[in-house]
Amino acid sequence: MADQQKLASLDSSIVSRLPSFAPTLFEAKTRKNLTFEEIARQLGRSEVAVAALFYGQAQASPEDVEKLSRLLDMSPEALVGMMGFPDRGRAGPMPPVEPLIYRLYEIVQNYGYAFKAVMNEKFGDGIMSAICFSSKVEKEVDESGASWVVITLKGKWLPFTRF
Amino acid sequence: MADQQKLASLDSSIVSRLPSFAPTLFEAKTRKNLTFEEIARQLGRSEVAVAALFYGQAQASPEDVEKLSRLLDMSPEALVGMMGFPDRGRAGPMPPVEPLIYRLYEIVQNYGYAFKAVMNEKFGDGIMSAICFSSKVEKEVDESGASWVVITLKGKWLPFTRF
Amino acid sequence: MADQQKLASLDSSIVSRLPSFAPTLFEAKTRKNLTFEEIARQLGRSEVAVAALFYGQAQASPEDVEKLSRLLDMSPEALVGMMGFPDRGRAGPMPPVEPLIYRLYEIVQNYGYAFKAVMNEKFGDGIMSAICFSSKVEKEVDESGASWVVITLKGKWLPFTRF
Amino acid sequence: MADQQKLASLDSSIVSRLPSFAPTLFEAKTRKNLTFEEIARQLGRSEVAVAALFYGQAQASPEDVEKLSRLLDMSPEALVGMMGFPDRGRAGPMPPVEPLIYRLYEIVQNYGYAFKAVMNEKFGDGIMSAICFSSKVEKEVDESGASWVVITLKGKWLPFTRF
Amino acid sequence: MADQQKLASLDSSIVSRLPSFAPTLFEAKTRKNLTFEEIARQLGRSEVAVAALFYGQAQASPEDVEKLSRLLDMSPEALVGMMGFPDRGRAGPMPPVEPLIYRLYEIVQNYGYAFKAVMNEKFGDGIMSAICFSSKVEKEVDESGASWVVITLKGKWLPFTRF
Amino acid sequence: MADQQKLASLDSSIVSRLPSFAPTLFEAKTRKNLTFEEIARQLGRSEVAVAALFYGQAQASPEDVEKLSRLLDMSPEALVGMMGFPDRGRAGPMPPVEPLIYRLYEIVQNYGYAFKAVMNEKFGDGIMSAICFSSKVEKEVDESGASWVVITLKGKWLPFTRF
Amino acid sequence: MADQQKLASLDSSIVSRLPSFAPTLFEAKTRKNLTFEEIARQLGRSEVAVAALFYGQAQASPEDVEKLSRLLDMSPEALVGMMGFPDRGRAGPMPPVEPLIYRLYEIVQNYGYAFKAVMNEKFGDGIMSAICFSSKVEKEVDESGASWVVITLKGKWLPFTRF
Amino acid sequence: MADQQKLASLDSSIVSRLPSFAPTLFEAKTRKNLTFEEIARQLGRSEVAVAALFYGQAQASPEDVEKLSRLLDMSPEALVGMMGFPDRGRAGPMPPVEPLIYRLYEIVQNYGYAFKAVMNEKFGDGIMSAICFSSKVEKEVDESGASWVVITLKGKWLPFTRF
Amino acid sequence: MADQQKLASLDSSIVSRLPSFAPTLFEAKTRKNLTFEEIARQLGRSEVAVAALFYGQAQASPEDVEKLSRLLDMSPEALVGMMGFPDRGRAGPMPPVEPLIYRLYEIVQNYGYAFKAVMNEKFGDGIMSAICFSSKVEKEVDESGASWVVITLKGKWLPFTRF
């Protein structure tokens, strides 16, 4: 039972904001006692991407579905919705109210212009793509034993077209 | 004159949201033709932190002020406000309307729950601090010659206190 | 199963914002494995208009319903709601959170006044109608093999009445 | 004096939202009695881009500044701000209240999901870039003598990176 | 079946904002193939008022209910809710997203102060009542065959009490 | 001095939302002791349109400017801004807080769907234009001596284009 | 059946905002044909307080429940929720859209600062409590036969504590 | 100097929301050391109305201006703006943030539906006018010496017109 | 039955915002007639923390679940959701409409900057953590017999990292 404290599950109150396969997937994950780290290893994808798949924020390939159906012991038909075109961005409210997600939002709020100024000087007039984009989360433990989260956001630089 | 295209400056229409030293600093930076990279090297701080200083989103130490005043050829008195306690978070509107800053916001919107699920499984119930926090921006060029932005967000993990 | 990756379907979480025929239509379309392009050809209408019909944002003619019922193998009675007067504009939130739709919104945000200035100089004081209006989406592939989307928005110019 | 009815100028009440060079540019344009069409021809750029430059929503190259200063009889120094990195997106309120701009917003509101469905089927899972992007406005007159606006939006297709 | 194109019906997605008798009434109206014009004639009331009754925005008298029950072939008991005190104003979102309703909102937005100035000069300091109020919609066809909508809003003038 | 109670003037706190000619015009109107009714008669335009001109919500023709400059004893140059393309819709907040304007908003809120249903049945699928549009305000006094406001809104019917 | 026009009932579309006993109570009240005035007399409480009890905005005492259960012919168990601690303030949207409730809101909007100034001068620095508070609604008929509503709001004055 | 603690004055930060005569009036009131009670007695009006006059929320008559100019030792010309048609409702933000004004708002929020139900049963379908309206604030001291505020709101009952 | 007046229960209208175990827990608590004080004593935790557990705003340990299941006579399986990672912050609307919760919000609104200034002077540039955080509520009765609430908020001080 204590394993419940190790696995991310789905708060029933956000189910209505997510595609219908999301709760089914999370239940299977709990039943199989699998972390996103383990599933990601099996799928050959990043943990962040796999969690995004579960929340309906990324598109699964046929291979993803095949592997997931085996791993979670589900029929591929039940997962067919994962291969549709995601309708992104509605999982939670903005501004976020969840403290963990709010901290990420606060970083954008406080450092947004600083990021812009630094990128403009390094790259010119443009943006970092959030589409040609990948991300990962890593854990570091410092000498005092404290844990640190390291999030990497990597996106292609897109210069504004001159027209 | 073309250098103008290499240096971040301050849009006059956001000046009223920033502390009064901000436009003075940016003008001196332009006059001295300095990038944030160069200033950061002189101050021994990160580029993101230095840009945040200019926008009034971080606190300067007396040494920062001393070095800046020399570098920018300004009297230290003109920079005294930089050592005050910053009143953070009001530089731009939220949701951001600037495309570059919006992309960062969109990452939080789309991947917020994925980040939360992954961090919870890796670290337990808590948050990544946005205070015990540092960040950097790096440039990578891939084999095809395309540029990529790599943002690193590093924050201490804070578990919720049991009480 | 991989076809799922080629056909637009309906995210279950937006069904409650749409008229009741919408999910039925999308399911039939998936079952028949039809793209909007194919349906549009059969109906003699634009793809954008046909997709709008499916989302309940445009009115179907009796001929549309007749053809659709044959094409999708549904009774015309099930499609009768499509001939009602649409209650437009509630399919998604504004500002949009879906990245693809947000980009269109951002174009209005960034270039809105530029469009206005150019139209005013070309046409006088008035608006481009969004009612006497049509639109199409085309694909272009440039010499490097990259794909480009070309959206055409065509609306009647309406000068403000002098009174 | 009637020429005033042919040239776009700047409403004094939005000046505070724009960079400081904007009202200067518009005044010079009025003084020189130039349309955006004429300026665009001189700069070798699109009318929409040139209007965006005037509103501070696009970056000018040194050549743009040189040509503009000659055309408008202004010192290049007065236009130096146009070569800075634009702080986009704050020219007007969203939702727009100006009827002409609102119509464009309404098109996104009504047809947003239709555009998404059609693009997804034509291109896969991704977005049309608003950065690798150009736009033009054209006038058509139909056989009955009525005028039509044709807006073309052309953006690079960016598929979501698999990670 | 083409009659569907002539009768206003109820979008299923707004039913939850309306009193429970609304969908029942609209279904009966469709079944009986009646326009609001015909119902209004039978009830001796204005079309606008009758449509407002159907949307739960006006109170029915016992005579209205009696006549409606006969006309629509429903038991008077099913219509008893129409005689309750309406809970007005929640049928649709504000600002309206439906294009037809938005145009009315835009008239208030654009001409609100003009209406106020004209009424103040004609009547003094006060308001036009929206309670002691009636309205009608008429159709005019001009010499070119084009149709025009004429909406009349008639409200009692209420001067501010001096106290 | 009591005439002040008969003429609409401009609240100083909304001046910053209006074009710069607006306060000048209102002051001249007060100085000349002219009502909108009288000015409208001189210009051969509707009172509502003339008030809209003063608030910068409508475009003046060269003839309007000529007549106004004579009537108000102002140089035509001071009125040249009135011939520009208006930037409409920002005179007051929405939802309106001014009681008189709020009542008009409330009419849209309460009767919006009723108007839509009645127009759809009378005209089909489309909208009443707010651009090909005119309006007038009239006063009626009933037998009991009570005053009534009669607002007429007349707009061209625009059917949705089938495409 | 005409009695329906005399009794307040509950619009089905707000039921989801209220505690579950609310619709049950209103139905019993209708069945018993009781006004709030009559129920208030039986409970020895104010009409406003009794209506607030029905909407779940006030706490019932055991005696209230006992009397109500007899009066409405309901089992006390069905009313037990009325003795819980109310979760106030969510019955309707703010700003109110219901015209009657909006008028009260408008009074606060228009006269809020006037009330504050008058209370500050009469009582000092503090507030009128909305908790140590009671209210009543009375009807007055003037000599012309017109009806007037008189609402009395009585709250304890709470001075700000000096600390 | 302690008198400052007895007289309502104007916070400099809201001056920009009020007509230009407001700060002048408040300064004269302070200079003359007059309460609203004393001014109201001289004008023969209610205290609430007089405070509303000072905030630009009510219209002054020529007699009001005459008396005020004598009482406050100001030229009538300086007060001429008070006789204009007020642009009401913009003195403070809504929802109010000032605690005293918020409590009045909270009463509407908590008891709004209760007021509506009671008024509907007492008067029928309609509203209490906020225009044909007066209000007063009184002080009561109970036997324990505690102070109570008694606000009376009196408005004409307006039944919805049947049309 | 009067005990209902002593125990906090759950308003049915907020159930949809909370995890599915919340209503079950509250019902068991009512059935067992237990206060949070008694449950907290049994769990060896603070009352505030225990109430937060019931609302799904804090994570339960396996021991919490074990003890709760015994105390409330529920199977541990029914409580397994309490050990998941909470999705915090969505229990009620912000700004709060419940008067008790609003008062806490108002304290932040009125004294926020005062708290910041005092903490900055006492601790430097940083924040009080809301994660490394505990809180308690105590009751004090003064000499006059009046009750006072004493809330203690204790959070670790986190200085901004210099980077």
Added chain:
Amino acid sequence: MADQQKLASLDSSIVSRLPSFAPTLFEAKTRKNLTFEEIARQLGRSEVAVAALFYGQAQASPEDVEKLSRLLDMSPEALVGMMGFPDRGRAGPMPPVEPLIYRLYEIVQNYGYAFKAVMNEKFGDGIMSAICFSSKVEKEVDESGASWVVITLKGKWLPFTRF
């Protein structure tokens, strides 16, 4: 100069939201190199209250002004505004964007219902007053040398009046 890092000062960008004496006071405080702790000791008031005085969120007594004028070497006339009735609640935006103030807001967001449940069980149906209220901030250092903030909020319990 390093003292700047120990004293709270006023960000110039919030000055327009505060009464006019606020920047004067903060400048004098900086000039005199005084902390709120020292000023509070001199005034015999709490640090939080004194900081609130400086931000215009609390009323000063004549004695406060007298002492402050001596301490800060200012004429009492310059401080006369501090004795006016404060117009509270507008110092910063809500939701707060300043990280320190946001954490307090987050505590209300996350624990609001928990506080309510605990208070209701301890005190009955009512609220903790934010008016009959005091607060203090204390520093604790734990055995590991880490600093903790302890905020105490003490407010009178106000039971809802039964009426």
